[in-house]
Amino acid sequence: MQYAVFDSMRRDGIDFGFDSSMTILEYNQHCVVNDLIALPLISVSPMYVRDAIIEITRPDTDLPIASLVTCKGQEFTYGAASAELVVAYLSDASPTDILDAQGNARRDFKFLSDYLVLSHLDYDEYISTYRAGSGIWGSFTHPDDQHSRLAPYTTRASSIAARPDIRIDTDAQRDAVWRTIAQASPLERFLKLYHLLELNFDLMLVEEIKRLGSDLKGIGKLLNSYSGDKEIDRLTKVIRKHCTDMHFFERVLGAVFNDASHHQQLLELLFEYSKDANPYKEQAESFKKAISSGFSRVGFAANKLQWDYERLSRLTAYFVYRVRSSIAHLRIGEYLFSSADEGFVSEIAEPLLREILSLVYKAQTGGSTAVAPTT
Numbered sequence: 001m002q003y004a005v006f007d008s009m010r011r012d013g014i015d016f017g018f019d020s021s022m023t024i025l026e027y028n029q030h031c032v033v034n035d036l037i038a039l040p041l042i043s044v045s046p047m048y049v050r051d052a053i054i055e056i057t058r059p060d061t062d063l064p065i066a067s068l069v070t071c072k073g074q075e076f077t078y079g080a081a082s083a084e085l086v087v088a089y090l091s092d093a094s095p096t097d098i099l100d101a102q103g104n105a106r107r108d109f110k111f112l113s114d115y116l117v118l119s120h121l122d123y124d125e126y127i128s129t130y131r132a133g134s135g136i137w138g139s140f141t142h143p144d145d146q147h148s149r150l151a152p153y154t155t156r157a158s159s160i161a162a163r164p165d166i167r168i169d170t171d172a173q174r175d176a177v178w179r180t181i182a183q184a185s186p187l188e189r190f191l192k193l194y195h196l197l198e199l200n201f202d203l204m205l206v207e208e209i210k211r212l213g214s215d216l217k218g219i220g221k222l223l224n225s226y227s228g229d230k231e232i233d234r235l236t237k238v239i240r241k242h243c244t245d246m247h248f249f250e251r252v253l254g255a256v257f258n259d260a261s262h263h264q265q266l267l268e269l270l271f272e273y274s275k276d277a278n279p280y281k282e283q284a285e286s287f288k289k290a291i292s293s294g295f296s297r298v299g300f301a302a303n304k305l306q307w308d309y310e311r312l313s314r315l316t317a318y319f320v321y322r323v324r325s326s327i328a329h330l331r332i333g334e335y336l337f338s339s340a341d342e343g344f345v346s347e348i349a350e351p352l353l354r355e356i357l358s359l360v361y362k363a364q365t366g367g368s369t370a371v372a373p374t375t
Contacts, residue, residue, distance in 0.1 A: 001090055003031045014098060015105050017078035018086045027120045033087035037120045040091060040113040042146050044070060045139035053084050056116075056138065065126055066118035068140065071111040078107050088115040114140070152184035153342035163358040173199060173361075186346035187327045187337055193353050194324045200238050200360055232277045236317040242359040249312035250297075252352050256319065257295035265344050266291075269322050269335045277321070279314040280305060320356070323349045 003026040010016075010024075025032045048054065054068040069088050076089050088111065097109050116134075118126055135141045168174050176195045183189040243249065257266065271284040280287045286303040293299060300307040323345065326335040337345070 001093055002029050006031050018081050031090040032120050034083040035119050036083050036087045036117050038087040038091040038115045038117050041140050042143045043141045044114045065122050066116050069115040069117050072114045074111050076109040084117045150339050153186055153346050155346050165363040166361045167363040186342045190345050190350055191327055196357055232321045235321055239317050240313050246309045249316055252355050254295045256348055256352055257291045262344055262348050273335045277318045279311045320353055
C-alpha cells in the first residue's frame with residue numbers, strides 16, 4: 001500500500017488495528033513507521049524460524065543495518081504488533097485487506113511476503129552496498145534481483161506404487177530418508193536419494209569381509225579388488241548385487257528412454273558430455289538411432305548394439321552417476337542442470353533411482369548373497 005492510500009484511509013477515520021501512537025510518514029511514496037521502511041523479499045531460506053525478527057549487522061560490528069522479518073503466512077497481531085510488523089503490514093496489505101465489502105474493519109490479515117525492514121536513513125547504503133549479495137550472506141533475495149519466484153516442480157504422477165519389505169535399519173539411513181522427503185527441489189532430492197546408495201558402498205564391502213571370516217587371504221584379495229575402484233565402479237557393484245535380473249534393467253531403462261520429449265536432454269547428458277564409463281561411448285550415433293523409436297532389444301540389434309546384462313546394468317549405473325555429477329558439480333565439462341531440468345529429473349531420473357533403492361533396501365531372507373543375473 002502506498003502512503004497516499006494509507007493517508008486517505010487514515011483521514012477517513014479507518015481503524016487499522018495497530019498502536020495509533022506510532023509515527024507514520026512518507027518516504028519515496030512508501031509508508032515509514034517510526035523511521036522504518038519495509039522491502040518485500042521474494043525468496044527466504046527455510047533455515048530461518050518463522051514469525052521472527054532477526055537483526056542484520058554491519059560487517060565486523062554489532063551495529064544493525066536492518067532486520068529480516070519472517071512473517072510470510074503469519075497472522076498480523078492487531079493491537080500488539082511492533083513497528084517492524086506494522087510497516088510490513090502496511091507494505092503488504094491492500095485496502096480490501098483493511099475493510100470488507102460493507103466497509104467494516106477486517107481483523108484476519110496474513111502476510112503474503114517476508115520483509116527486510118530498515119531505517120530510511122540506511123536505505124541508500126543498503127541498496128548500494130549489501131542488497132546484491134543478500135542471497136549469499138543472508139539467504140534471501142529481493143524482487144529486483146530475482147524477478148520471479150521459482151516454484152519447485154511437482155510430479156504429474158497420478159498414482160504411487162508401494163514396495164513391500166523395505167528395511168531402513170540404521171540412524172544414518174533414517175536420517176538420509178528424512179532429508180530426501182524434506183527437499184522440495186527434484187535436483188536436491190535426487191542428491192539425497194543418491195546418499196542412500198553411497199551408504200551401501202562400504203557396507204557391502206564390510207558384509208563381504210564378514211562372510212570370509214578368518215580367511216585373511218580371501219580378505220586381502222577382496223580389498224585389493226576394491227582398492228582401485230572409482231565411484232562409478234562401486235556404484236555399479238552395488239546395483240549389480242541387488243538388481244540381478246536382466247528384465248529389471250530392460251524395464252527401468254525403457255521408462256527412461258521411451259519418452260521422446262526427453263531424448264534431447266538424455267543424449268546431451270550421456271553423450272555430448274560423455275565419460276569413459278559410458279558403455280556405448282563409441283557408438284553414439286547408433287545409440288541415437290536405436291532409441292529414436294523407443295527402447296527395445298530389436299532397436300539395439302538393428303543398430304548393432306549389444307543388449308546384455310553387463311551393458312544395460314553399466315548404462316543404468318552410468319546414467320544415475322551422470323545425473324548425480326551434473327547436479328552436484330556446476331563446472332565446465334558437466335551438463336549444467338538448472339531449474340528448467342526439474343521435470344526431467346523428477347519424471348525420469350528420480351523414479352529410476354527409487355527403483356534401485358527399493359531393491360537395495362529390500363529385506364533379505366536367508367542372507368544377502370546375490371544370484372547370477374538372468375538374461
